[in-house]
Amino acid sequence: MTWTDARTRLMLRELLAVVLGLALAGCGGGSSSTKLAPPGAQFTAAGQNVIPITLDHGPPGAAGIFNVPYVSVTLCRPGTSICQTIDHVLLDTGSYGLRIIEARLLDPALGLPLSTAPGGNPAGECGQFFSGYLWGGVRLADVKLGGDTALSLPIQIGGDTDPRFATVPTDCAGLGANLGSVRAFGANGVLGIGVLNEDCGAACVTQAISATYYACSAVTCTASTMPLASQVANPIAALGANNNGALVVLPAVPSGGVSSLGGSLITGIDTQPNNQLTTETVYAADASGNFSTTYRGDTLTASFIDSGSNVLYFTDASLTRCPISTLFYCPPAPITLSAVNTSTVNHASGTVNFTIEAVPWDTNPYSNVIAVSVAAQLAFPGHTRSFDWGLPFFFGRTVAFGIDGRVTARHGAGPFWAW
Amino acid sequence: MNPRVPPGWAAPCTRALMATIARAFMLARLPCLGLALAAIPLMARAELGGRAEPFASGSMVAVSRSVDQRGNYAIRTTLLGSGTRITEYVAVSTRAKADSASSTEPVVFALAWSGPFLPDLKVLLGAHFDSLAAESGTRSRAGQSGITVNQPEVVIRSGGRMRAFAGRAWLPTALPPGFDVHDLD
Numbered sequence: 001m002t003w004t005d006a007r008t009r010l011m012l013r014e015l016l017a018v019v020l021g022l023a024l025a026g027c028g029g030g031s032s033s034t035k036l037a038p039p040g041a042q043f044t045a046a047g048q049n050v051i052p053i054t055l056d057h058g059p060p061g062a063a064g065i066f067n068v069p070y071v072s073v074t075l076c077r078p079g080t081s082i083c084q085t086i087d088h089v090l091l092d093t094g095s096y097g098l099r100i101i102e103a104r105l106l107d108p109a110l111g112l113p114l115s116t117a118p119g120g121n122p123a124g125e126c127g128q129f130f131s132g133y134l135w136g137g138v139r140l141a142d143v144k145l146g147g148d149t150a151l152s153l154p155i156q157i158g159g160d161t162d163p164r165f166a167t168v169p170t171d172c173a174g175l176g177a178n179l180g181s182v183r184a185f186g187a188n189g190v191l192g193i194g195v196l197n198e199d200c201g202a203a204c205v206t207q208a209i210s211a212t213y214y215a216c217s218a219v220t221c222t223a224s225t226m227p228l229a230s231q232v233a234n235p236i237a238a239l240g241a242n243n244n245g246a247l248v249v250l251p252a253v254p255s256g257g258v259s260s261l262g263g264s265l266i267t268g269i270d271t272q273p274n275n276q277l278t279t280e281t282v283y284a285a286d287a288s289g290n291f292s293t294t295y296r297g298d299t300l301t302a303s304f305i306d307s308g309s310n311v312l313y314f315t316d317a318s319l320t321r322c323p324i325s326t327l328f329y330c331p332p333a334p335i336t337l338s339a340v341n342t343s344t345v346n347h348a349s350g351t352v353n354f355t356i357e358a359v360p361w362d363t364n365p366y367s368n369v370i371a372v373s374v375a376a377q378l379a380f381p382g383h384t385r386s387f388d389w390g391l392p393f394f395f396g397r398t399v400a401f402g403i404d405g406r407v408t409a410r411h412g413a414g415p416f417w418a419w
Numbered sequence: 420m421n422p423r424v425p426p427g428w429a430a431p432c433t434r435a436l437m438a439t440i441a442r443a444f445m446l447a448r449l450p451c452l453g454l455a456l457a458a459i460p461l462m463a464r465a466e467l468g469g470r471a472e473p474f475a476s477g478s479m480v481a482v483s484r485s486v487d488q489r490g491n492y493a494i495r496t497t498l499l500g501s502g503t504r505i506t507e508y509v510a511v512s513t514r515a516k517a518d519s520a521s522s523t524e525p526v527v528f529a530l531a532w533s534g535p536f537l538p539d540l541k542v543l544l545g546a547h548f549d550s551l552a553a554e555s556g557t558r559s560r561a562g563q564s565g566i567t568v569n570q571p572e573v574v575i576r577s578g579g580r581m582r583a584f585a586g587r588a589w590l591p592t593a594l595p596p597g598f599d600v601h602d603l604d
Contacts, residue, residue, distance in 0.1 A: 094580035094581065095580060095581040096581055096582070128536060128537050128581060128584070129580075129581070130537075130565060130566060130577055130578045130579050130580065130584060130586075131555035131566045131577070132552070132555050171539050173541065174539040174540055174541030174542060174548075175537045175539070175540060175541075176537075176540060176551055176552055176555045176566075176577070177552045177553075177555035192581065194580075194581075196582060199581055199582070200582075201535075201582065203501055203502060203535065203536075207500055207501065209500070209501045209536060210501070210536075210539060211536065211537065211539065212536065288535070288582060288583040289582070289583065290583065302583070302585075304580070304583070306580060308580070313565065327567070378565060378578070
C-alpha cells in the first residue's frame with residue numbers, strides 16, 4: 001500500500017528515534033546510520049501584514065506530519081476584545097475559508113454567534129474535501145491575520161456543539177470519511193486562502209446544493225441556498241486592508257531535508273513595501289483556479305498550486321518508485337526536472353526547474369525530516385489532467401496569488417498566481 | 420472471482436445488448452426535476468456494480484447517452500445542477516447467482532465524476548463506498564490531494580480540492596472487452 005505506508009513509516013520512525021535515542025544514551029555512543037537532518041532556515045518578513053509560517057510536527061494528536069505549513073489565527077467574538085488564538089492551522093491555498101476542526105478547541109467563553117441561513121435558522125455546512133467531509137455549524141468571528149482584521153466573517157466549526165448540528169446529514173456523510181478530528185485532519189484548523197473567494201460561490205446562491213449548506217432547525221437540517229456574504233469565505237479577501245491577495249515566502253530546503261522551517265505569509269499585493277511584485281510572472285488562473293502545465297510532452301490543463309499538498313503530485317513512469325512508500329518517487333540521487341507552466345487566460349508562460357529526492361524515511365527509519373523536496377504519483381495515474389504543485393514548489397520561492405475579482409495596483413485583477 | 424465477460428459475447432450479442440441498454444436508459448427518461456423529485460423520494464440507484472436504473476440525485480440539467488464504437492458498452496453522462504458531471508459506463512454483465520445459473524443485465528461497471536462539488540459517493544459506489552471511507556479514514560487530509568483504493572473487486576481514485584474535484588471507480592472483473600480504464604473520462 002502507499003499513502004498509509006508512508007504515514008505508518010513516519011510514525012514508526014518517530015518511535016524508533018525515541019527508542020534509538022534511549023539506546024544510544026545507554027551506550028554512550030553514536031552511529032553513522034542515525035544521521036539526522038539539520039534545522040532549516042527561518043525567514044521573517046518585516047511589516048504589520050505578516051503572519052509567521054511554521055513547519056513542525058503538528059498539533060498534539062496529529063501524526064506522521066511533514067511538509068505541512070502551519071499558521072496561528074486569532075478569533076474574536078465580533079465587536080469585542082474576547083479573543084482566542086488557535087495554533088497549528090493549516091495554510092491551504094487549495095481551499096477557501098477558515099475552519100476549526102473540532103469545537104473543543106474553542107474556549108466556551110469565546111461565544112461565537114451562530115450565522116443564519118435564509119429563513120432564519122442556524123446555518124450548517126458540509127465542508128468538502130476529497131477524502132471526506134467536515135460537518136459543523138457556521139459562526140461569525142472577527143478574524144485577525146497579522147495587523148488586519150476580517151470583521152464578522154463566517155467560519156465553520158467542525159463538530160459544533162449546538163444541538164441543532166448534532167446529526168450529520170445523510171448526503172454529507174455520503175462524501176467519505178468524517179474528517180472532523182485533529183488526528184484525521186492533521187491540523188487544528190484550516191485557513192483556506194486560495195485564488196477564489198467563497199467555498200461554494202454563485203452556485204449556492206440560487207440552488208440548495210446537496211452536501212454544502214443547510215438550514216438547521218431543532219428537528220432536522222435541510223439543504224439550503226446561501227448568499228455569498230454568508231458563505232464561509234477566504235479570510236484574506238475580507239480583511240480591512242491588504243485584501244487583494246497574498247505572498248507566501250519559504251526558505252530553500254537543502255538536499256536531505258531539514259528538521260524545521262519558518263517563513264512568512266504576507267497579505268496584500270502591491271499595497272505595502274513588503275508585498276510588491278517585481279520579477280514575478282503573473283499567470284492568470286481560470287474559473288477553477290487552474291493553469292496549464294506541460295511536463296514530458298503532456299499538457300495538463302487542470303494544474304494548480306496547493307500549499308496543502310505536502311509533495312509535488314504528478315505522473316512520470318520513468319521515475320523510480322520507492323520500495324516501501326510505492327506511490328512516492330525515489331530517484332537514486334536528487335534529480336532536477338523541468339516543466340512549463342502556461343496561463344490559459346493571459347497566456348503567460350515560464351519554465352520551472354525543480355529538484356526531487358528520495359523520501360528519507362524509506363531508507364532511514366530514524367529520519368527527523370520535517371521539510372523535504374519530494375514527489376509522488378497522482379491519485380489518478382494515466383487519466384488526469386493535473387500537475388499538483390504542492391509545498392515543495394514553495395521552497396526557496398516567493399509565490400503570490402491574487403484573489404478573484406480583486407484589483408492590484410500594477411498586476412491586474414485576480415484570480416492569478418505569480419512567482 | 421467473477422468470470423470475465425464470456426468469449427464471443429460481443430459480436431453476436433451486440434444487438435440484444437443495445438436493446439437492453441436502451442431499455443435501461445428509457446427508465447432514465449423518467450421525470451427527474453423539481454416537483455416530481457420532491458414528491459417521489461427516488462433514490463439514485465445506478466450504483467457501481469448495480470443495474471443501470473434511473474439516476475436521480477439532485478437536480479439534473481442534462482443527460483446524454485452514447486455507445487462505444489464496437490458496441491460493447493454504453494455511456495450515460497449526467498450534468499447535475501451543481502455543475503458536477505457524472506459518467507456511468509454500462510455493459511451487460513454475466514452475474515453468477517446463488518443457484519449457479521447466471522443472468523445477464525446491464526450493470527454499471529465504471530464511473531467517473533468531476534466538477535466543483537463531490538457527488539454522493541455513498542450512492543454512486545454502493546457497497547464499495549465503505550472501502551473508500553475506510554481508506555480515507557486512515558490518513559490525514561493535511562498534505563494530500565488524492566486517495567486510492569486498489570482491491571481485486573474495485574479500484575477507486577478520488578482527488579482534487581475545494582471547488583475542483585474528480586474521481587474514477589471501476590470493477591476490474593467486470594470490464595467489457597476492449598475497455599481501457601485510461602479512457603475513463
